[in-house]
Amino acid sequence: MANEQARLKEIVSTLKENNLRITPQRLAIIKILAVSKGHPSVEQIYDQVKPDFPTTSLATVYKTVTMLKNLNEILELGFPEGGNRYDGNKPYPHPHMVCIRCKKIMDPDLASLKHLTDEAVRKTGYKIIDHRLDFFGLCPGCQKRE
Numbered sequence: 001m002a003n004e005q006a007r008l009k010e011i012v013s014t015l016k017e018n019n020l021r022i023t024p025q026r027l028a029i030i031k032i033l034a035v036s037k038g039h040p041s042v043e044q045i046y047d048q049v050k051p052d053f054p055t056t057s058l059a060t061v062y063k064t065v066t067m068l069k070n071l072n073e074i075l076e077l078g079f080p081e082g083g084n085r086y087d088g089n090k091p092y093p094h095p096h097m098v099c100i101r102c103k104k105i106m107d108p109d110l111a112s113l114k115h116l117t118d119e120a121v122r123k124t125g126y127k128i129i130d131h132r133l134d135f136f137g138l139c140p141g142c143q144k145r146e
């Protein structure tokens, strides 16, 4: 996992560079996304922010998340059944482990990813600019509960 404090500083400085205001609410949302524990959804971010900022609305969280996405400071993970999830800790393409039961999402550190990418380029001649690599299954916790 990338350094959380460093990510927080990076995101805040991007907002400053773009002359965007850093309100306490926005900062609270950014703090959650800089850690991105478990790749939160907008609803999960909202639930975490609300105790400290009771006036926050779900729409505010949506707007902030969309703004950060447009600034390329967070990665959006879309799923066909809805419920997009976000990673502001690693805002670049990387593989994910997705638990189909509890919806927990983790970042595996795969040494073979570079080889896989190189092989794909070599065999197809494509110039890669992005990738999506998701593994679906049961997390260790859910396996125990089987």
Ligand SMILES: [Zn+2]
Pocket: 099, 100, 101, 102, 103, 104, 138, 139, 140, 141, 142
């Ligand atoms: Zn699970």
Ligand SMILES: [Zn+2]
Pocket: 039, 087, 090, 094, 095, 096, 106, 107
């Ligand atoms: Zn991730």
